[in-house]
Amino acid sequence: EKGGWSSFMAKEISEQPEAVLKTLLGRVENKKVVLPDLGVLAEHLEAIDRIVIIACGTASYAGMLGKYALEKWARIPVEVQLSHEFRYEDPVLTPNTLVISISQSGETMDTLMAVKYAIEAGARTLSICNTQGATIARESDAVIYTHAGPEVAVASTKAFVAQIAALYLFGLHLASVRDTLPAAEIAAALDELQAIPAKLEKVLLTAPRIRELAGWMSDTRAVLFLGRHVGYPVALEGALKLKELAYIHAEGFAAGELKHGPIALIEPGQPVFVVVPSPRDPNSLHAKVVSNIQEIRARGARILAVAEQGDAAVLPFADEVIPIPLAGALFEPLLAVVPLQIFAMELATAKGLDVDQPRNLAKSVTVE
Numbered sequence: 001e002k003g004g005w006s007s008f009m010a011k012e013i014s015e016q017p018e019a020v021l022k023t024l025l026g027r028v029e030n031k032k033v034v035l036p037d038l039g040v041l042a043e044h045l046e047a048i049d050r051i052v053i054i055a056c057g058t059a060s061y062a063g064m065l066g067k068y069a070l071e072k073w074a075r076i077p078v079e080v081q082l083s084h085e086f087r088y089e090d091p092v093l094t095p096n097t098l099v100i101s102i103s104q105s106g107e108t109m110d111t112l113m114a115v116k117y118a119i120e121a122g123a124r125t126l127s128i129c130n131t132q133g134a135t136i137a138r139e140s141d142a143v144i145y146t147h148a149g150p151e152v153a154v155a156s157t158k159a160f161v162a163q164i165a166a167l168y169l170f171g172l173h174l175a176s177v178r179d180t181l182p183a184a185e186i187a188a189a190l191d192e193l194q195a196i197p198a199k200l201e202k203v204l205l206t207a208p209r210i211r212e213l214a215g216w217m218s219d220t221r222a223v224l225f226l227g228r229h230v231g232y233p234v235a236l237e238g239a240l241k242l243k244e245l246a247y248i249h250a251e252g253f254a255a256g257e258l259k260h261g262p263i264a265l266i267e268p269g270q271p272v273f274v275v276v277p278s279p280r281d282p283n284s285l286h287a288k289v290v291s292n293i294q295e296i297r298a299r300g301a302r303i304l305a306v307a308e309q310g311d312a313a314v315l316p317f318a319d320e321v322i323p324i325p326l327a328g329a330l331f332e333p334l335l336a337v338v339p340l341q342i343f344a345m346e347l348a349t350a351k352g353l354d355v356d357q358p359r360n361l362a363k364s365v366t367v368e
């Protein structure tokens with residue numbers, strides 16, 4: 001079933017272009033989003049005044065990316081909550097609140113309980129789910145299925161990129177319904193989305209180099225991940241993958257937070273992955289992240305940068321640059337996450353660990 005791959009995880013990482021492609025399939029027509037999936041929810045979209053995204057683990061990082069996109073495109077307030085915290089916060093929910101759950105399995109008990117809570121409180125519910133007919137999908141008012149195909153490896157990879165694609169489709173649809181984005185901008189964003197599968201193929205070509213790097217780092221005790229704006233959830237995801245697969249202490253930070261404490265962790269030789277925003281970023285975040293890199297490099301950090309190809313500003317300060325193709329700011333995470341997935345898998349492999357079945361973990365967490 002692994003079809004020549006050394007693990008299901010390796011296979012699923014390689015299937016990411018297809019996972020995005022299939023999630024978009026039939027949902028973009030004439031530069032517009034078509035989502036018949038929304039069913040009864042469609043008539044309530046105009047009245048929605050707030051969105052709460054609930055999920056756990058990797059799915060929650062897809063949710064964070066969904067927040068950036070939905071707020072930017074549909075100008076609607078979005079908050080992201082871990083499913084298991086949500087109910088205990090006495091959340092403010094009304095019939096105009098849309099609660100979006102994200103779950104690969106559709107069976108995660110924490111998320112299911114949160115969805116049931118939202119339904120009882122009278123909120124509208126939408127699920128983004130990778131498993132046909134799963135409980136969370138059945139409970140929700142509507143479901144947008146991600147078509148990543150079955151994910152067997154415990155660590156989520158292809159489901160994550162498919163979740164982002166589904167959230168972005170929904171965000172662009174919402175923008176069109178609410179008239180918050182000109183049709184030309186929606187069309188341009190859809191073009192970006194449809195260009196992702198081919199760009200993912202290019203990112204996958206970095207795998208041999210990442211395997212080499214990981215091979216040299218098998219006795220590493222801690223790895224830090226930095227990102228900013230949409231690079232921040234990518235950093236969190238890179239750290240989670242490394243913890244669960246390679247059993248290495250890893251932490252993701254928002255790069256701007258460094259000087260507020262975490263920079264004290266930097267000592268000579270400390271590996272730090274940095275997800276670098278595009279130099280074309282209109283908010284000049286690129287320059288800020290490059291200056292973060294200089295600060296930690298001066299303290300001896302070993303910099304592994306995931307940066308846009310041709311980004312010359314990063315080169316002098318990085319020990320290694322993993323290039324990703326050019327993409328619009330919101331779309332970079334779909335590409336930047338892949339080298340981090342591969343790194344975690346290869347480091348675990350170098351340590352002789354089972355990447356498909358990490359210790360203490362189950363594919364679907366059906367207890368609270």
Ligand code: F6R
Pocket residue numbers: 056057058059102103104105106107108111154155156157240241244363364365
């Ligand atoms: C990380 C991972 C977990 C899941 C989380 C949610 O690699 O697999 O963090 O993402 O348990 O699972 P689903 O999406 O099935 O609700």
